[in-house]
Amino acid sequence: MDKQSLANPGIGKNYNHKEHEEKIYKSWEESGAFKPRPYSLKHKAYSIVLPPPNANAPLHYGHAMYTVEDVLIRFHRMKGFSTLWLPGADHAGFETQVVYEKHLEKIGKSRFDFDRDTLYKNIWDFVQKNRGTMESQLRRLGFSLDWTKAKFTLEEDIVKTVYKTFKKLYDDGFVYRDIRLVNYCTKHGTAFSDLEVEYVEKTSKLYFVKYKIEHSKDTITVATTRPETIFGDSGIAVNPKDKRYKKYVGKNAINPLNGRIIPIFADSFVVMDFGTGALKVTPLHDENDFELGKKHNLKNFQVIDFRGKLTKEAGEFEGQKAITARDAIAQKLKNEGNLEKIEEFKNSVGTCYKCGNPLEPLPLEQWFIKTNELAKPAIKAVKKGQIKIIPKRFEKIYFQWLENIKDWNISRQIVWGIRIPAWKNTKTGEWVVTEGDAPRGADWVQDTDTFDTWFSSGQWPFATLLSKNENAKKPNAKSLYKKYYPLSVMETGYDILFFWVTRMVMLGIFATGKVPFKTIYLHGIVRDSKGQKMSKSKGNVINPLEIVEKYGADALRMSLIAGAGAGNDQNYSEEKVRGYRNFANKIWNATRFVSNLEKTNDKNLPALAGPKLQNSKTQNDFNKKLNKIINEATKYIESYNLNQAAEIIYDNFWHWFCDKCIEDSKRGRLSASDLKYGLEVFLKLLHPFMPFVTEVCWQNLKNNSLLINQSWPSMDKWPKI
RNA sequence: GAUCGCUUAGCUCAGCGGUAGAGCACUUCAUUCACAUUGAAGGGGUCGUAGGUUCAAAUCCUACAGCGAUCACCA
Numbered sequence: 001m002d003k004q005s006l007a008n009p010g011i012g013k014n015y016n017h018k019e020h021e022e023k024i025y026k027s028w029e030e031s032g033a034f035k036p037r038p039y040s041l042k043h044k045a046y047s048i049v050l051p052p053p054n055a056n057a058p059l060h061y062g063h064a065m066y067t068v069e070d071v072l073i074r075f076h077r078m079k080g081f082s083t084l085w086l087p088g089a090d091h092a093g094f095e096t097q098v099v100y101e102k103h104l105e106k107i108g109k110s111r112f113d114f115d116r117d118t119l120y121k122n123i124w125d126f127v128q129k130n131r132g133t134m135e136s137q138l139r140r141l142g143f144s145l146d147w148t149k150a151k152f153t154l155e156e157d158i159v160k161t162v163y164k165t166f167k168k169l170y171d172d173g174f175v176y177r178d179i180r181l182v183n184y185c186t187k188h189g190t191a192f193s194d195l196e197v198e199y200v201e202k203t204s205k206l207y208f209v210k211y212k213i214e215h216s217k218d219t220i221t222v223a224t225t226r227p228e229t230i231f232g233d234s235g236i237a238v239n240p241k242d243k244r245y246k247k248y249v250g251k252n253a254i255n256p257l258n259g260r261i262i263p264i265f266a267d268s269f270v271v272m273d274f275g276t277g278a279l280k281v282t283p284l285h286d287e288n289d290f291e292l293g294k295k296h297n298l299k300n301f302q303v304i305d306f307r308g309k310l311t312k313e314a315g316e317f318e319g320q321k322a323i324t325a326r327d328a329i330a331q332k333l334k335n336e337g338n339l340e341k342i343e344e345f346k347n348s349v350g351t352c353y354k355c356g357n358p359l360e361p362l363p364l365e366q367w368f369i370k371t372n373e374l375a376k377p378a379i380k381a382v383k384k385g386q387i388k389i390i391p392k393r394f395e396k397i398y399f400q401w402l403e404n405i406k407d408w409n410i411s412r413q414i415v416w417g418i419r420i421p422a423w424k425n426t427k428t429g430e431w432v433v434t435e436g437d438a439p440r441g442a443d444w445v446q447d448t449d450t451f452d453t454w455f456s457s458g459q460w461p462f463a464t465l466l467s468k469n470e471n472a473k474k475p476n477a478k479s480l481y482k483k484y485y486p487l488s489v490m491e492t493g494y495d496i497l498f499f500w501v502t503r504m505v506m507l508g509i510f511a512t513g514k515v516p517f518k519t520i521y522l523h524g525i526v527r528d529s530k531g532q533k534m535s536k537s538k539g540n541v542i543n544p545l546e547i548v549e550k551y552g553a554d555a556l557r558m559s560l561i562a563g564a565g566a567g568n569d570q571n572y573s574e575e576k577v578r579g580y581r582n583f584a585n586k587i588w589n590a591t592r593f594v595s596n597l598e599k600t601n602d603k604n605l606p607a608l609a610g611p612k613l614q615n616s617k618t619q620n621d622f623n624k625k626l627n628k629i630i631n632e633a634t635k636y637i638e639s640y641n642l643n644q645a646a647e648i649i650y651d652n653f654w655h656w657f658c659d660k661c662i663e664d665s666k667r668g669r670l671s672a673s674d675l676k677y678g679l680e681v682f683l684k685l686l687h688p689f690m691p692f693v694t695e696v697c698w699q700n701l702k703n704n705s706l707l708i709n710q711s712w713p714s715m716d717k718w719p720k721i
Numbered sequence: 722g723a724u725c726g727c728u729u730a731g732c733u734c735a736g737c738g739g740u741a742g743a744g745c746a747c748u749u750c751a752u753u754c755a756c757a758u759u760g761a762a763g764g765g766g767u768c769g770u771a772g773g774u775u776c777a778a779a780u781c782c783u784a785c786a787g788c789g790a791u792c793a794c795c796a
Contacts (some may be wrong), residue, residue: 573745581758586756588755663760
């Protein structure tokens with residue numbers, strides 16, 4: 001305890017967030033303040049659905065950016081809207097399974113030790129536990145979410161909606177099943193969509209391998225980074241314009257590893273000045289080769305299996321890891337005089353974003369969604385202004401992606417997720433898609449795969465609002481869907497624009513015929529104090545709850561909103577948070593001053609000589625200025641310039657209201673009633689940003705009402721400027 | 722290869738057509754005063770470079786440089 005506190009015990013000169021925050025949150029929640037007020041013509045709907053955090057882990061610092069949503073919700077609630085802010089949790093299929101498998105690893109087990117149902121149930125329990133942690137953290141941040149409407153992506157009614165959408169996509173011809181080369185992680189045992197592949201620049205070896213021409217002494221040299229796939233070669237391609245190789249087109253070459261006779265053919269796909277200008281074609285282990293193989297009717301040989309090991313096609317190398325066998329195979333080629341040289345060069349290798357191992361392109365039968373026709377209305381919706389993207393520069397990125405979209409592989413070979421409602425007839429091989437129920441008869445077996453998580457979260461805006469047996473095209477009169485869909489805003493990080501936002505627009509329009517939300521607000525990434533992305537492996541992760549504990553949620557929230565515009569990254573700064581903690585204290589003390597004025601009955605205090613000062617020049621200026629601040633702050637929030645709103649309120653409260661007006665009141669130039677009115681206005685303006693301290697202060701001034709339910713300051717009280 | 726963003730005070734960043742801003746840091750002063758988690762005063766920037774548009778440019782346009790990001794290709 002310092003000297004100051006010893007001298008003034010118990011007076012509470014400093015705002016202590018720990019004393020208030022949890023209590024205040026409880027009082028809001030218990031009062032029902034988070035529930036939307038009855039929807040009516042007067043109280044128009046305003047709705048946001050929280051991007052559901054993964055249910056497998058505590059919150060990370062980026063989640064605190066959802067403060068943006070709380071600001072918008074609290075602002076609109078005070079403006080009189082019927083505001084719905086719906087929380088939820090995402091089962092996060094693959095992500096969660098990886099987290100859970102790490103947990104299993106620690107106790108010396110693996111996913112193979114359990115049958116499907118047991119594994120699913122165990123992960124379910126694991127997730128429920130973490131979900132609770134995550135939700136209590138959202139409360140600590142002060143988010144005014146309507147917890148009575150919380151959803152989970154694996155709940156029965158959500159799954160039902162996801163099934164309906166899939167069935168409709170299937171019936172309308174948007175879903176097909178095909179054997180294609182997919183991006184497969186042999187460690188995690190599942191395929192990914194193209195979007196999930198992480199390309200890493202690496203220095204690789206380029207092997208120049210000689211193939212003999214059949215019935216000739218000539219050889220043709222090809223360049224490859226993957227000699228171990230030579231066992232699967234079924235052709236050599238050259239460019240039709242390439243004079244060097246014209247004479248070989250139509251002839252055959254001999255595979256140097258297994259002696260197989262393979263055709264040499266021409267295709268303009270081949271780039272003449274890369275490598276030797278001759279390309280070995282391995283249809284089952286390279287996507288381009290797969291296309292070439294189909295086009296030229298080449299044979300298919302699978303050399304690598306789903307565990308990443310060489311198959312019997314590899315002869316003596318069978319059973320070895322494909323990657324580690326590479327050197328030995330190169331050595332064999334060299335020993336037999338078929339390796340011309342090895343060069344080093346840089347290329348990017350598609351890797352698993354979780355384990356970093358190279359992904360193996362492997363042939364697998366999967367469910368795909370044709371995205372081309374789904375993308376068109378999504379593009380149109382933004383072009384026509386039915387959806388507005390903030391900041392605007394992301395529109396271009398949005399268009400670019402949707403205009404070049406590829407079909408979407410939605411099958412995942414994992415247990416944790418929504419199992420695909422497709423059944424195969426064991427006798428006829430026929431596939432049937434249903435809305436979840438097994439088809440009649442005994443010969444149907446359900447697909448063991450689950451949906452890509454983004455397929456279900458892509459339906460989140462309407463799936464959360466529809467009730468179990470409701471149809472989006474014919475909603476129930478009183479349903480949430482009818483009142484709150486389309487959502488007013490979808491607010492999320494720009495890093496999941498492609499993964500999530502575009503998919504929500506495509507699936508939303510497809511399933512409901514309406515855009516899922518009117519505005520997309522994209523926030524930036526919070527990096528560490530040096531500008532590095534926070535990551536567990538770097539060990540630079542900052543736990544937002546520790547900051548809340550130390551400085552209060554208000555300080556953390558304000559630090560994230562002020563000083564960073566939409567879509568811009570920001571660096572974490574403890575000094576900044578501390579600065580806003582000090583600001584909370586400033587608010588506290590200004591309130592202490594004003595409420596003491598009120599409680600004192602000392603008529604000699606100049607500040608209480610209010611009535612005499614009516615219509616004085618000072619008061620007039622005071623009103624004008626206050627009015628101007630309300631006006632600007634409101635405009636800034638309504639135009640999504642939250643940082644500017646926060647900054648002008650902060651600046652004017654501290655350096656005008658506290659430094660000037662309070663001092664004026666001490667000198668009798670401003671009445672106590674004016675001062676109190678001004679403080680109330682500022683508490684309201686600050687409330688969306690710093691809800692806890694403003695609520696505490698409000699209750700110090702007016703004991704029996706909640707600030708959260710007050711009206712936003714009106715600009716009509718004083719004459720327009 | 723394409724696209725996007727950033728470059729403003731020592732540091733971190735707002736501002737994005739109308740006399741250079743904030744926080745932190747720094748200098749000086751003030752403490753029985755709502756608040757030292759404070760107040761007052763002050764120092765510090767030709768707003769990346771070069772052109773252009775404009776009565777007026779940190780702000781719009783064009784090039785260039787450095788940094789960062791995303792997408793595509795990669796035998």
